[in-house]
Amino acid sequence: MTTLTTNAERKRPGRPRGTSDTRERILSSARELFARNGIDKTSIRAIAADADVDPALVHHYYGTKTELFAAAIHIPIDPMQVIGPLQQIPVEEIGRTLPLLLLPLWDSEMGKGFIATLRSILAGSDPSLVRSFLQEVITKEVGSRVDNPPGSGPLRVQFVASQLVGVVMARYILELDPFKSLAVEQIAETIAPNLQHYLTGELPGFA
Amino acid sequence: MTTLTTNAERKRPGRPRGTSDTRERILSSARELFARNGIDKTSIRAIAADADVDPALVHHYYGTKTELFAAAIHIPIDPMQVIGPLQQIPVEEIGRTLPLLLLPLWDSEMGKGFIATLRSILAGSDPSLVRSFLQEVITKEVGSRVDNPPGSGPLRVQFVASQLVGVVMARYILELDPFKSLAVEQIAETIAPNLQHYLTGELPGFA
Missing domain, CATH: 1.10.357.10 (Tetracycline Repressor, domain 2)
Structure with a gap:
């Protein structure tokens, strides 16, 4: 995890979150899980769980799994x-x-x-x-x-x-x-x- | 220069030198001059001068200029x-x-x-x-x-x-x-x- 937010902080209920913080946390979880398990075996659901957000939010921000992968490695378009x-x-x-x-x-x-x-x-x-x-x-x-x-x-x-x-x-x-x-x-x-x-x-x- | 020896130390006359120190100093000078001026425009003589040793010693340790280059970039054989x-x-x-x-x-x-x-x-x-x-x-x-x-x-x-x-x-x-x-x-x-x-x-x- 490259995010500066610790797990304890992330799980604290009701903590207000900035949008850019959430986006970065999703990318960070995506990078970690894609690197560890590959693309096929990594689901949007698993990334959302790791980032402590709703899967719908991941889709909302990043679209498909391939698009999320591209964003995670800074490819500026959908492969x-x-x-x-x-x-x-x-x-x-x-x-x-x-x-x-x-x-x-x-x-x-x-x-x-x-x-x-x-x-x-x-x-x-x-x-x-x-x-x-x-x-x-x-x-x-x-x-x-x-x-x-x-x-x-x-x-x-x-x-x-x-x-x-x-x-x-x-x-x-x-x-x-x-x-x-x-x-x-x-x-x-x-x-x-x-x-x-x-x-x-x-x-x-x-x- | 990646050597830990400063120029002032190197130029001090009569300073006893270990062989491995001299070899490393030659490689360090070689890397610097090859990188700055290319291979063609870098002479064994110039490398020897930069390393403060006799050109014959460079030849003795490293052979031809191509062999010295190979040693400088860690290619273990003569190209x-x-x-x-x-x-x-x-x-x-x-x-x-x-x-x-x-x-x-x-x-x-x-x-x-x-x-x-x-x-x-x-x-x-x-x-x-x-x-x-x-x-x-x-x-x-x-x-x-x-x-x-x-x-x-x-x-x-x-x-x-x-x-x-x-x-x-x-x-x-x-x-x-x-x-x-x-x-x-x-x-x-x-x-x-x-x-x-x-x-x-x-x-x-x-x-």
Whole structure:
């Protein structure tokens, strides 16, 4: 728990609470439970209980569980805004569409909070929030579309993730020159066939 | 300077010095100068002067400038042990050979220092040492072999770096499952065609 409020204080009946305090307490509980149990096994109800608020209030402030997760790790939009469109396009176009959706977000002012959060999570000892997001949300939403042969979907998505995380490292953290100042389209077009290869191409050694 | 010895102390003539103190002072000067000026523009002589030792002693302890650089960022082998073999093989085989050389190193006990260095950069340490290494050493040694059309070599190498850094992130820092426990050969064979595509394939938008 990163909140400064102690449990004893929180449980005191009738204590008046500021809205921003309640919001922060929900985020703090969300971070803790998502990190400990993963996204799938963490319910809005459990987060509400930990934060000592009504589940309806969690929904009211943060919407869906995925939106709450995004808020907890400072992603400024609902991840489904990216994942949703991917579900509508043909599988053969995901390799090209994915970086064209993500790079402008990462490049934007909004993306800075995400990069900063990624840094702090990766630097620390516990990357489980990012891991859960990749393994549970992305694998479920995207991996199910490329699960051919059956069971290969999660691995395909992880190879894609390795390339995309590497782009984040090269462009925003290592700031390689000229990589850091390439146009979005140039990066997208260059990595697109490789992402597509991971998604629908041969997967050596897959049993 | 991370050394605990002040400049005034270091310059005092005739002060007896322990060997480990001298070695650490050389590494500290090396880190500072490599980070400030890059690898190309930093000489062994300049590092020796900063550390207040004879250049011959730097060579005696650390060998070549590349070996000193590797020691400074905790890479436990001379990078030329990896880069050297790459210069001997046909360009068409680099995409496959590179991960087969690197993954066993990263997987080994020796690789932990390198992973730790990458982590510290994520935590906010100055990334200029790793950036210099990628932009100067790797680009010169590998990029010159794939500089077709002329001028494209550095960019080709940076795309390769983005994939390889991403593999390090997925396998050792995010520890994605099953990615973290895949056999070296499985990762190498899966990413090989993609690395080769960056090295010798079409490079969209390259003017």
